[in-house]
């Protein structure tokens with residue numbers, strides 16, 4: 015069938031940021047193709063990008079603002095059902111209610127009683143405006159997003175060691191690699207198109223690949239060496255590799271002298287961390303550790319790629335630090351084909367962080383605690399700003415429980431699928447005084463909200479996403495949004511204007527409030543603020559964002575349209591952009607070695623809970639499943655599976671297809687067993703996409719102290735054959751609610 019038009023955009027699933035051609039017919043996405051001449055994917059797409067975008071047409075898209083009939087008293091908030099508990103409202107009605115309730119909390123309990131989630135699936139422009147609203151109008155730095163739950167350990171480590179947490183290499187360099195390590199990343203399922211480039215590097219160009227992973231992922235079939243460490247023992251293994259490199263004089267003395275600090279202390283810390291010592295801890299043969307160290311150190315250029323298997327741990331920062339130490343030791347950074355590359359998960363998790371969707375930084379990591387930076391933003395936004403870093407997402411949940419947080423604004427995220435120990439998070443959310451959510455679907459979290467604001471999907475708006483290798487790329491409006499749904503940036507700018515007006519109208523009534531000083535500043539500059547909060551198009555938001563962000567200054571919509579995308583840092587209009595980083599220096603000056611001791615705070619298996627649970631993603635689904643399970647992909651992989659090693663299954667007399675109860679100290683789920691040698695003996699793997707068997711009911715609240723990231727990769731569980739199959743998987747879930755919403759297009 016012939017399309018009416020073909021619109022170029024960016025895939026909304028993962029951080030690879032594949033360029034897509036949306037073939038549009040009668041305001042529907044007829045098919046999805048990929049241009050062969052466009053980076054980063056050059057015609058390649060995975061199953062999600064090719065066949066998983068039909069969710070935008072799903073009958074249960076939110077089409078009108080919804081207000082809950084009955085107020086929810088703190089402590090007794092419960093999930094609502096559609097349509098019984100909601101009524102459709104006008105935008106005026108819904109926005110006025112949101113403004114009134116948020117400002118009441120702000121006046122009564124202070125700005126820090128409100129928190130907000132930015133959204134790693136929304137555009138840079140959407141997120142820039144959300145954090146600007148939270149900081150510049152509400153008056154708090156309580157804004158964070160799901161990066162906290164996926165790569166906070168990597169971010170913390172990279173900031174400590176080199177001062178920048180972005181991927182240091184472009185995707186385009188991958189197929190020409192000479193040597194690389196992949197660890198904690200099931201690349202072919204989680205970043206499938208990157209997986210194809212990495213396989214090409216090995217198969218066609220003879221690159222040497224070392225895979226370090228407890229699971230037998232597809233990349234192990236391409237590896238020269240596969241080190242299968244016990245879950246949670248990464249630091250011991252990488253320290254032992256460094257020990258070999260030191261002992262055999264394979265390190266780069268010149269690089270260490272010119273570009274690093276802390277080497278002596280680090281070298282001292284490696285004494286005794288021999289391959290034999292690590293073999294005891296990790297289960298990896300000492301000779302394999304030696305071989306891996308020699309391959310990596312002797313390569314002229316070598317890169318490291320890692321995923322959430324490294325960062326989602328109580329020692330996620332330490333794990334990532336051991337990788338940075340290795341790269342500094344061998345001088346494998348600052349040149350093409352070398353570098354440190356945390357593969358980012360969500361399509362715009364890089365951009366959401368870049369746009370200031372974090373509690374301690376404005377755009378491009380400019381700290382809220384720096385008076386000069388703060389002054390710059392105060393002048394640009396005509397307001398006054400808090401110097402106090404805000405709460406992280408995990409701290410927000412605890413803050414609700416302790417009464418510190420009263421109001422929550424969630425833009426496009428689903429914490430009740432993604433937080434660890436979901437029963438704890440569900441208990442917390444019941445205590446909110448006011449809860450507003452903005453989304454394209456009902457999800458497990460927003461059914462608790464007082465107000466739901468319907469948002470446009472990626473195909474229904476303009477803007478930019480920044481992919482995992484820092485490439486700023488366009489999305490373009492291809493179809494109209496359903497019903498009354500609006501782009502996130504439109505909703506937030508309307509909220510901001512209404513809030514500013516309301517603050518000025520009522521400031522005299524709140525002169526004793528904790529926000530009185532800020533109110534005076536806002537009233538004084540309200541005319542400028544109101545004018546500045548009018549945006550005709552996201553390009554105007556980008557223009558404002560680049561004007562306050564030196565790293566983005568050289569990137570314009572015109573350039574992105576002409577060049578397809580631009581890598582930041584790009585400080586001037588004639589700068590070509592930066593496909594790889596750190597050629598001459600690191601943002602913190604010298605790279606710093608950090609000694610890391612082996613130890614674990616994870617919940618380890620015992621007699622009562624004898625298995626280790628590791629959670630992760632599947633090729634056919636995406637994160638909380640909100641999008642992929644509303645697409646054709648759900649027919650391919652319809653239900654949750656528990657991966658178990660054949661010997662463990664044999665001991666428990668279980669076989670593939672059995673229903674099993676999986677329980678931890680936090681809760682229990684029932685799911686289908688899949689017997690496979692992919693997971694090592696003693697470890698089970700459960701994907702976290704399925705609400706009817708939500709893996710995070712089982713996971714643990716323990717956090718990495720520095721990064722505040724939870725331990726999603728190691729906790730203790732028990733497995734038993736289920737006495738009965740679940741009566742109806744999905745019962746009581748918003749997915750089932752979706753099915754109950756009448757399709758307005760049906761006859």
Ligand code: SF4
Nearest residue numbers: 025027028032060063
């Ligand atoms: Fe989309 Fe990622 Fe697949 Fe590319 S690799 S098509 S960005 S999900």
